[in-house]
Amino acid sequence: MGIAISNLSVRYGAETVISGLSLDIPQGCFFTLLGPSGCGKTTLLRTIAGFAPASGGQIRFGGRDVTELPPHKRAIGMVFQDYALFPDKTVADNVAYGLRARGEKGEGVERKVKAALERVGLGHLLSRHPAALSGGQRQRVALARALVIKPTVLLMDEPLSNLDAKLRVQIRETIIELQREANITTVFVTHDQEEALSMSDLIGVMNKGKVEQLGTPQQIYATPRTGYVADFVGAANRTEVAVRSTSAGIVELEVAGSRLLATDALEGPAEHGILVLRPEDLKISSAPAAGLQSLPAIIRGRQYLGARTSYSVECAGGLALNAELHGAGHDAFLPGASVYLGFDPAAARVIRS
Amino acid sequence: MNPSLLRSPWPWFSALALALLGVFVVYPLLYIFTASFFGDGGSGWVQLMHDGRSLAAICNTLVLACVVTLCSTLIGVPLAYVSARFRFRGKLLITLLPLITLVIPEVVTAQTWLMILGNNGVITRFLKGHGIFLPSFYGWFGLITSMSFIYYTYVYIGTVAAIGKFDAQLEEAAQSLGTAPVRSRFHVMLPVIRPAILASALLVFTMVVGNFAISTILGHNVPLLSVAIYQAAVAEGASNLTMQSTLASTSVLIVMGLLFVNRRIIARGRYEIVQGRGAKPQPLKGGQGVVVSAAAGFVVAISLLPLLTIAVGAFTLSRGPVMRWGEWTLDNMARVFITAPGPLVNSILYAGIATLISVAFSTLVSYLVVKKPNLVTPLIDYVSAIPLALSGTVLGVGLLASFNGGFLSLTGTSTIIVLAYVIRRMPFGMRNGQAILHNIPNSIEEASISLGSPPFRTFLRVVLPMMLPAVASAAILTWTTTVSELSASLLVYSGGRETLPIQIFRLIDSGLMAYASAYGLVLVAVILLPVVIATTVFKVDLFGSK
Ligand SMILES: Nc1ncnc2c1ncn2[C@@H]1O[C@H](COP(=O)(O)OP(=O)(O)OP(=O)(O)O)[C@@H](O)[C@H]1O
Ligand SMILES: [Mg+2]
Numbered sequence: 026m027g028i029a030i031s032n033l034s035v036r037y038g039a040e041t042v043i044s045g046l047s048l049d050i051p052q053g054c055f056f057t058l059l060g061p062s063g064c065g066k067t068t069l070l071r072t073i074a075g076f077a078p079a080s081g082g083q084i085r086f087g088g089r090d091v092t093e094l095p096p097h098k099r100a101i102g103m104v105f106q107d108y109a110l111f112p113d114k115t116v117a118d119n120v121a122y123g124l125r126a127r128g129e130k131g132e133g134v135e136r137k138v139k140a141a142l143e144r145v146g147l148g149h150l151l152s153r154h155p156a157a158l159s160g161g162q163r164q165r166v167a168l169a170r171a172l173v174i175k176p177t178v179l180l181m182d183e184p185l186s187n188l189d190a191k192l193r194v195q196i197r198e199t200i201i202e203l204q205r206e207a208n209i210t211t212v213f214v215t216h217d218q219e220e221a222l223s224m225s226d227l228i229g230v231m232n233k234g235k236v237e238q239l240g241t242p243q244q245i246y247a248t249p250r251t252g253y254v255a256d257f258v259g260a261a262n263r264t265e266v267a268v269r270s271t272s273a274g275i276v277e278l279e280v281a282g283s284r285l286l287a288t289d290a291l292e293g294p295a296e297h298g299i300l301v302l303r304p305e306d307l308k309i310s311s312a313p314a315a316g317l318q319s320l321p322a323i324i325r326g327r328q329y330l331g332a333r334t335s336y337s338v339e340c341a342g343g344l345a346l347n348a349e350l351h352g353a354g355h356d357a358f359l360p361g362a363s364v365y366l367g368f369d370p371a372a373a374r375v376i377r378s
Numbered sequence: 379m380n381p382s383l384l385r386s387p388w389p390w391f392s393a394l395a396l397a398l399l400g401v402f403v404v405y406p407l408l409y410i411f412t413a414s415f416f417g418d419g420g421s422g423w424v425q426l427m428h429d430g431r432s433l434a435a436i437c438n439t440l441v442l443a444c445v446v447t448l449c450s451t452l453i454g455v456p457l458a459y460v461s462a463r464f465r466f467r468g469k470l471l472i473t474l475l476p477l478i479t480l481v482i483p484e485v486v487t488a489q490t491w492l493m494i495l496g497n498n499g500v501i502t503r504f505l506k507g508h509g510i511f512l513p514s515f516y517g518w519f520g521l522i523t524s525m526s527f528i529y530y531t532y533v534y535i536g537t538v539a540a541i542g543k544f545d546a547q548l549e550e551a552a553q554s555l556g557t558a559p560v561r562s563r564f565h566v567m568l569p570v571i572r573p574a575i576l577a578s579a580l581l582v583f584t585m586v587v588g589n590f591a592i593s594t595i596l597g598h599n600v601p602l603l604s605v606a607i608y609q610a611a612v613a614e615g616a617s618n619l620t621m622q623s624t625l626a627s628t629s630v631l632i633v634m635g636l637l638f639v640n641r642r643i644i645a646r647g648r649y650e651i652v653q654g655r656g657a658k659p660q661p662l663k664g665g666q667g668v669v670v671s672a673a674a675g676f677v678v679a680i681s682l683l684p685l686l687t688i689a690v691g692a693f694t695l696s697r698g699p700v701m702r703w704g705e706w707t708l709d710n711m712a713r714v715f716i717t718a719p720g721p722l723v724n725s726i727l728y729a730g731i732a733t734l735i736s737v738a739f740s741t742l743v744s745y746l747v748v749k750k751p752n753l754v755t756p757l758i759d760y761v762s763a764i765p766l767a768l769s770g771t772v773l774g775v776g777l778l779a780s781f782n783g784g785f786l787s788l789t790g791t792s793t794i795i796v797l798a799y800v801i802r803r804m805p806f807g808m809r810n811g812q813a814i815l816h817n818i819p820n821s822i823e824e825a826s827i828s829l830g831s832p833p834f835r836t837f838l839r840v841v842l843p844m845m846l847p848a849v850a851s852a853a854i855l856t857w858t859t860t861v862s863e864l865s866a867s868l869l870v871y872s873g874g875r876e877t878l879p880i881q882i883f884r885l886i887d888s889g890l891m892a893y894a895s896a897y898g899l900v901l902v903a904v905i906l907l908p909v910v911i912a913t914t915v916f917k918v919d920l921f922g923s924k
Contacts, residue, residue: 076824095386096827097836103828109821113843123829174829 026087026177027052027210028073033082035065035072035234042068043234045082050227052087053208055201059221060231061257066214069231070180073212075099086177097126102176102209104184108167110155116142116166117151123174141173142166145199161192165199172203179204179211185220197224218258222246230254248290250376255301262302262346266375268295276375281342285318287373298375306372307348309336309364317367322346324362334358338366387834388750395743396754399761401786402801406776407630407764413623413779422624432621435601436628442521442602443586449526450582453677454533455575460670462541464662467671471678478681479531481905483862484591485879486898489886490684491515491524492595493691498699498889516598524592527680529582536578540571580640584633588769590865591879595886603629604771604865611775611869619779626772633767685902691895699889710896720874721881722900728792728867728877729860732799736860737853739800740807741845745837747808748815749823759808766805770865773798777870790872798866803856810855814848815841854912858905878904 028050035043042065050056058066071077073084075096084092091099102123110119120138129137142148145165155163164184171179184200185193201224204211215221221228222242229236230245230253238245238254249255252263266278268291276289280300291298313319322340334356336348348366350356358364414422426432461472494500495515502512513519593602603625610622662670695705714722740762747759765773777798781788788794818841826836842849864879871880878901885894 074824074828076827095832096824097830097832100830101828103825105821105825107819107821109819109825111822111826111840111844122826122831126826126829126831126835170825170829180828 026089027054028056028178028212029083029085029088030073031083031085033069033072033084034080035068035077036080037068041234043072046234046236047082048229048236048239050210050212052210055204055211055213055224055226057213057215057221057225057228058231059215059218059228059258061216064231065234066216066231067182068234070182070212070214073178074101074103074180100174100177102171102174102179104164104167104171104179104181106183106186108155108163108187110163110166110170112155114154115151116147116153116155116158119155119166120170120173123170127174137173141169144203145169160188161196164188164196168200168203172207172209175207176209179207179209181211182214183216184213185215185217193220200224222258228258230257232257248374249301250290250292252299252301252376252378255299255376259303260347262300262304262307264300264302264344264346265378266298266300268298268375275370278375281340281344283320283340283342283344285320285373286370287375288371290374290376292377295377297378299378301374301376302346302368303372304335304347304349305333305351306368307338307346308367309338309348309350309358310367311362311364313365314367317369319365319367320344322364322366324358324360324364326360327356327358329356338364340366388746389752391742392746392750392752392754392758395739395746395758396761398739399758402797403761403764403804406773406780407768409780410623410626410630410772410776413619414627416620422620422627425621426624426628429621431601432606432625435603435606435625438600439587439603440632442518442525442600443583445522446525446529446586447579447583449522450530450533451575451579453526453530454578455537457530457674457677458534458537458541460662460674462538464660464670466662466667466674468675468678472674474678478678478685479528481858481902481909482684483864483879483882483898483901483905484528484589485595485862485864485882485886486688486901487528487684488524488592488595489882489891489894489898490687491520492886493687493701493891493895494683495520498701498891500701500703516596517600520596521592521600524596525586525589527677528592529585530677531681532581532585533575533578536574536581537571540574541567577640580636584636587629587632587636588771588865590769590771590868591883595883604769607771607775608865608869611778622775623779626775629769629772630767633769637767688895688898688902691892692899694892694895696890696892699891701891710892711900713893714896714900718881721876721878721897722904724792724875725861725877725879725901725904728795728799729857729863732796732803732860733853733856735796736800736803736807736856737849740804740811740852741842741849744808744811744815745841748812749820749841762808763805765801768802770798770802770863770867771869773801774866774869777801777866789870792875794870795867795875795877798870799860799863802863802866803860806859807852807856810848810852811845814845818844850912850916854908857908861905862901 028048030046030048033043033046034041046069058069060066068077072079075091075094079092082092083090086099111122114122117138120141121134124134124137139148139151142151145168147162147165147169150158150162155166158166167184181200185196188196197220213224222245225242228240228242228245230238232253238250240248245254245258249258249261255261256263264280266280269277269279269284271277271289271291271294274289276287276291276298278285278287278298278300285300287300308314308317309324320340322338324336325339325345326337328335333349333351336350336358338346338348340346346366457472460466461469492499492515495502495512497514499515502515505512588604590604590608594605594608597605607622607625607629610618610625690703691701692710693706693708695702695707695709743758743762747755768776777794778789781794783789788797822840822844823836826840827833831839862879863877864883867877868880868883871877876884878897882894882897882901885891885897
């Protein structure tokens with residue numbers, strides 16, 4: 026079932042946390058809410074679940090209005106940041122809980138529980154208590170518990186944030202596999218952009234209770250529509266620029282005394298804009314590179330990061346940019362060196378300021 | 379209000395809880411307050427100003443409370459310090475102290491002192507036989523001695539906990555900065571444990587103000603507030619509603635004032651100790667060790683004396699008030715179990731029912747306050763703490779006056795006794811329940827609801843099982859305190875509904891110490907049995923959750 030949210034607002038007392046939010050999540054989609062701390066991700070998720078009442082607007086699951094439906098009747102599966110396993114019940118009883126709440130009994134429950142736990146690789150831990158599990162195992166039990174009831178939507182609030190980096194990658198894969206298998210509409214909350222980019226079909230970048238941009242990971246990364254999105258997803262160089270002329274999707278702009286060309290993402294006429302340049306799209310060379318527009322620059326600092334090197338570079342007119350080089354010789358330039366900074370107009374985008 | 383809110387059961391429970399609290403806590407209190415202003419002879423407060431004996435009672439109570447608080451602190455703090463910081467012979471006995479206060483009802487302690495130092499006491503008679511006449515134990519001397527040797531345990535418990543949490547590193551840090559050890563102890567440790575000492579001293583003060591059993595048994599010619607309230611309430615044929623209400627209000631105001639001081643001044647100075655790595659106790663050897671062991675042993679021995687005395691007294695032959703020490707009999711016990719088992723049965727029945735009600739009520743209501751807050755839950759929280767300011771005598775007077783006829787007549791029923799028990803215990807049950815619930819994350823409940831379990835079933839299936847161990851220990855503490863409750867039940871009970879403490883009180887009044895000892899011994903057993911079963915069989919951690 027898809028989730029359709031229209032004109033939703035949520036208030037805590039006098040404070041409006043979410044206002045006028047509309048969102049369509051198609052059936053089977055892995056949807057990620059990405060945003061900084063306090064932007065309202067958890068609140069939106071809890072409103073979808075029914076734990077935080079909506080003060081306006083509508084939420085529909087597959088066409089059915091659930092706005093007034095209490096949470097236990099919404100047939101959701103939920104995975105919590107702290108897992109929220111019942112500490113006094115065994116792993117098997119934890120997983121069986123939702124089935125029993127639905128009135129299922131006997132062997133059928135046992136079989137489903139066993140299958141669900143085997144699916145997450147924990148078939149051997151049926152009679153353990155949660156206290157005797159590792160963090161990753163708890164996470165898997167929580168997943169099995171949420172999925173065994175075949176919910177209509179799966180809601181997850183930063184389920185990986187308590188795990189170490191390696192385990193996180195592993196469980197990411199488990200989650201994706203299970204989600205594809207069950208073909209279940211999923212809302213996943215995170216503030217980790219890598220997680221969002223690698224897992225999602227669709228990402229909603231949230232800012233101050235609004236969805237600032239909705240799109241596939243590629244769209245969000247490659248064509249951010251606002252400076253905020255550009256900066257939050259991948260560290261982009263952002264610079265105020267003056268727009269001189271636009272034609273056929275190309276902007277001629279002026280920044281720090283230089284005239285440059287960039288892709289037009291202004292969505293209409295404008296005199297000013299923000300130039301967005303990804304560090305990895307910037308090339309450094311000792312002579313102007315052919316086919317790229319080049320700016321003379323000086324290396325101000327560098328960070329060697331193994332597979333890549335990150336440089337801070339100062340161009341003519343005082344414009345400071347970050348560039349990241351990969352591949353052979355990526356660490357060749359030293360601070361103080363005079364270089365040329367080159368980029369393709371297709372990789373540089375000017376957006377509305 | 380949001381209509382979907384009214385579909386959930388919680389607002390209804392809140393309303394019900396508030397209504398119950400309103401009828402059984404607020405109404406009696408207001409009844410007393412209003413009755414103190416209006417009466418046959420004009421305002422009770424004007425009467426009070428011209429009533430020398432009542433004024434003396436108030437004065438005496440305050441003086442007694444000050445002296446006992448001071449003595450208790452002087453015994454409790456050093457004892458706590460040596461037992462937290464040093465190891466010495468007999469230290470194990472000191473750790474039993476909390477258990478002792480829990481187990482021995484005040485009425486039994488008072489009785490014991492009388493059996494030893496009273497007019498017919500063992501020591502009194504022994505010395506009299508040798509021509510030495512002791513001053514009477516009744517009055518100031520007896521009151522101060524016996525109360526100090528009960529209430530120091532509260533100071534001890536509070537201080538031990540504070541020192542235990544005090545981080546030895548803090549002290550070491552102060553020393554490393556160049557302060558000498560003794561000075562560093564004063565400068566660093568004292569401010570940190572002072573709030574705990576002050577808080578427990580204040581607790582002692584309020585307990586002395588509210589004390590009835592010892593006050594009335596040992597007070598005799600010293601008029602005291604709670605005794606005066608009791609007498610005004612039960613005065614043969616001339617029960618004076620205005621005067622008893624005025625005196626009861628005075629008691630409430632004194633205790634409320636103290637609670638206010640506690641909240642405003644002491645609680646504010648409470649330090650957060652981030653990391654509690656307690657200091658390792660140092661062994662005490664040689665002369666120091668002997669002195670400390672002896673002093674600590676003496677204090678503990680006096681605390682244990684009541685138990686020993688009633689154990690012997692219960693099997694000692696007597697002729698009226700005269701104990702024939704050394705001559706043994708089973709008659710006293712036979713009376714408790716066979717001839718007059720009423721008090722035993724009543725006690726078990728009333729305390730059992732009260733424990734069930736109290737635990738159920740405080741569990742549910744603290745759940746509302748912590749997990750389902752709405753407009754009225756802060757009010758519920760506040761009102762349920764009011765009984766803290768009501769001594770047993772005041773509560774008894776309030777219930778007696780409010781439910782004597784009128785819209786709800788409870789006088790002469792067992793219900794009013796159970797009610798008194800439940801109300802007295804409520805603030806403690808609530809505090810305990812809230813402490814447990816704060817440790818259960820909301821996500822646990824939401825997990826259950828998200829899995830399709832409705833809210834109330836979630837409470838029963840998920841929250842309750844998690845609360846159970848702590849609820850069990852709360853139930854046991856409730857049992858031990860209600861079984862030994864005297865001051866409120868003594869006012870509201872009626873013929874045939876005597877409980878063990880009431881029976882003991884009446885026997886002491888008639889000077890029948892052997893019978894009183896037998897009932898006392900059985901009372902201690904009734905208190906102790908669940909404690910022993912819980913800690914040994916069910917491994918309930920009683921003191922951790924107090
Ligand atoms: N129960 C509440 N009462 C009042 N305000 C709340 C409550 N819960 C959240 N808020 C406020 O709502 C805003 C959004 O909170 P929310 O928990 O949704 O943020 P979040 O995006 O999930 O942040 P994080 O990444 O830190 O989890 C915050 O400003 C927060 O202070
Ligand atoms: Mg959050």
